[in-house]
Amino acid sequence: MLPIILLSVFGIVLLFMGFLKSKVLLLPATLVFILAALATTFMDWGKTYLYFQNMLLTNNLAILFTTIVLLSAFMVVALSNSFIEDEQAQPAEYYALLLFSLVGAIMMISFENLIMLFVGVEILSVAMYVLAGSDKHSPRSNEAALKYFLMGAFATGIMLFGIALLYGATGTFVVSGIKSYVYTNAYGVSLLLYMGIILLLIGMLFKVSAAPFHFWTPDVYDGTPGLFTAFMSTVVKTAGFAALFRVLSVSFVGVYSFWWGTLAALTCLTLLIGNVTAVYQTSFKRMMAYSSISHAGYLLIGLTALGTQTKQALVFYSLAYSLATISAFGVLLVVSRQRQDTNGVNENFDAFNGLARQNPLLGFVMAVSMLSLAGIPLTAGFWGKFMIFTTAADKGIYWILVFAVLMSTVGIYYYFRVIIAMYFREGAAEPVKVAPFYRYVLIAATILTLVLGLAPGLLEGLV
């Protein structure tokens, strides 16, 4: 509860700070604000609170998801240093929008009332629509914003319809209220409930870019300025999955048999489309877009095989995925900026040629991030996949497991293209310049990835 209030206030404070002549304070202030929100998040640790007439429910799981989201946001903002300078745009507004979008993300994570979910999704999405189009002079960015906006608005409309139908079926917006409705009418739930579930799922799956609702993802991720793509692919995804988990594991667990088959089919489709299409990309950023689709697929496995350890798997996977994604985008941002080709920033694989020789650190950060995304042992990503796969094995859904494992082999191929480019190819002679603070953030993310890979038990017992 407190982080929501704080972040809303901080956002407004940042807007006012935008009036100041000097822009130096903005970045540190934003970082401090996020840290403050993170600190207050932990005040509720170990307890379960309901706020404002069943509007919000905070528990350890919600706190962990909030932590992941805030941590990702912190790193993205910390990486924004050089970016904001040469965009000569309005940094105060960017930061304010980021903070506001975090309000939406936290609402999605800890909602107890579907109204809160809806408002949260809207806040997050609207901020993202704007940030997607923040590079006003780039047609690709404009296209991304418009595409994201139109499709996103449509998806939220469908989701709202679903919520309305759920209300019609159960007479309540409260997540646990729907649960008790399902349990008291175990043998004759209203068909409206099923319809509501489907529509709600469509809306949410759109937000996490699961197939077949993924069509916006490549264009939007590609067109959006890299920094905000990193934000989008971590914060939005984590919050979306936290929301999906809450609604599926609390409200609809009683009708598991109704939705699991559909979800399983969508999971496989997502994995297939994400992984296979990623192979054919020439742009690193587009590859990351498809890879984010495929990771949505892995996370969906956890939901399909909903069980007691799903939440742990989701938390771990989201954390591993966020860390790796942010360091990958962090490297991409500096490299693409400093190794431009005729079309401006070069976001293709060949921008990374020979990077490891000129910048061993950047090469290593990128390599660890790719290995983690690919799920190679001793990185956090391996344990994430391992936990997700054990949920499926526990539930006895072996065919999905086999499919996912095959798809993760496909994943190796395109993640290794970056490593090949960095280590095996000859590239530009002059090294890429990296600011010290920027470097620390990347190192921190890499170390976290490796530490979680060596000792995944660190998160033990938190969930």
Next chain:
Amino acid sequence: MKPIEIVFYVLTGITLLSAITVVTARNPIHSVLALIATFFCLSGHYILMNAQFLAAVNIIVYAGAIMVLFLFTIMFLNLRREDEESKTNLTKMAAVVVGGILMVTMLLVFRAVQLPAVNEGNFDARTGLVEQLGIMLYSDYLLPFELASVLLLVAMVGAVMLGKREAGDRHF
């Protein structure tokens, strides 16, 4: 058939017709006008459901403010018919199939569902009136109501940010 049912069906018919016109009209101006008609009909439905405040707000905000803006924008942009991007037949087919399946599913669901009827004996006639709505908004739903202001703020900041003139920009 009770008189109120007749009103309902007439209203629904006009709503559907005008909504279809929004989508099918070739001329964007016609589309917008049909959309305004749709909003009016929806307000009629609100009144039928005893939600006068919502009906009024719907007309003022949507039919009034937003649609006028819409009209303005369309006239400014001077859209012409040939600018329309043509969709391939495959896309159309897919859209028809998917939309059709969704519609059939919904129709079947709505046919099968028996919603509880309103108990006229203890129905509170004030439900849906502005007073009740206000009490709800400022008690049970205070938090989402307040947070909706963040949403509006975000939209506003975004609009300003994207619309603001910058060095080198030329508008009109």
Next chain:
Amino acid sequence: MILSLLIFLPLIGALVVALLPDNQHIPFKWLTLGVAMAELLLSVVAYTQFDQQQAGYQLLEQADWITLPLGNLGVVSIDYLLGVDGISLPLVVLSSVILLIGVLSSWTIENRQKAYFSLYLLLSGTIMGCFVALDFFLFFLFFEFMLLPMYFLIGLWGGPRREYASIKFFLYTLLGSVLILLVMIGLYLSVMDPVSTAVMAGLATDAASVDQDLIRLVQAQLADMHISSSQIVHTFDLRYMADGGNYLPNAFLSGAGETTFWGIPARMIAFWAVFLGFAIKLPIVPLHTWLPDAHVEAPTPVSVVLAGVLLKIGGYGFIRIAWGLFPDGGAQYAQTLAGLGVLSIVYGGLNALAQNDLKKMIAYSSVSHMGFVLLGVASLTSEGINGAIYQMVSHGVLSAMLFLIVGVIYDRTHDRRIDSYRGLLQVMPHYAVLTAVAFFGSLGLPGFSGFVGELFTLMGGFQSLWLPGWLPSVAVSGIVLAAAYLLWSLQRMFFGPLWTRDGVESTLTDLNGRERLMLIPLGLLALLLGLLPNVLFNLSNATVAQWLEKFNV
């Protein structure tokens, strides 16, 4: 302690090398050489401490490593559990020898020494880890992590098509290891740790007081479903996984085979999955296509390690995991499996015969020789298994030697085609002698190690109750083929008047000291193993006898 040192000495070495500044004056190669010699010393110490009469695991080391609560599934506890027996110890010693030779062979690496030796040490550590890990998960981690240094070693220091070869190597082996991963998760869900379960079920006060009788009691209670699922402690321990009594009744991979897919018991599918995983590594036809590519592109020392050690992990996996954990699968499909082995022998031999690239020929001869390993294992006889282990060691020594021999000529002329040379005997007599030793050893001349390995696997094949007699008979043709391609190339390259295709006779100098230092010990080792096969058989026999008890039905 010794086994931990075996793993961690190179790993620490890798770290040290990686952290040292990249400076021309730092003798990375000497540092690596020192580590490799220490490794050899350690493995010799391990060999002397090993009691050859005993069958079980020795030099055990155990510590808790990762505990990860997984809700319903209880706690994933991955132990740091090391130990060797008569199957793994020969391979450990072999690895330390080959890795030492590999360092010597790396002496000519000039380009990016720091990265090279760091990766080389990393590879050494993970290889050792693979052979001594007794926890399936630990094994898997080493098994999969080993790919990375190998990938970079081929990809960075390899030939012109190195990118293709390295990613192909990586994808093939990774596909195998994900199959193993799947089975590993399934096994984990199906197997209990009898010691901890006894403690959990209140049958014992602590783990130390659990003895064999109590374990049998726990297993009996498990079979009668007297132990509730919350009290069952799952495990990755290979020792427990190998004991059929520890399998949960009705579990996914339990012995009775209740779970079936398309009418095939899950256990059989699991067996085939692990088999494929290791068959890719070994490699078995038709999963071998990565091997010639990898060998042709890899630099000489990497080829040496790849052929000498890495392939053996496939064979080791067969004995320890595929057959060791699924004896029913090995027994049921013995004919098919042996058939695949024979196919590898013949197909590899025929391919080798058709090659003009010396390195490719040796790569295919590896495929052929490793087919004997599969044949020996599939025969399920004492001779066969002992022969398979013997063949692995022998092939490790000989193939390392063969690849070094290719390296010698390639270093001088950058040409590996067999028909580019004639009459090398005249300018390189020592080289010719050592080549002849390696070739004769490889083709199974009595007195050399190759003969013993092939003889015993074939004897196993003929004696086996599971195999028809024609299978090993066909396999014998592999020896004939080996004689054909080896002798033919020997004759073409070394005899006759001196001639080279590009007229580079002047660059052909005889072996230098370093090359002799690599080749002569290997040649002597091949001779020693051929003359005194008991050195090895004494080591493996007791373990193999115990291992075979599973198949006495």
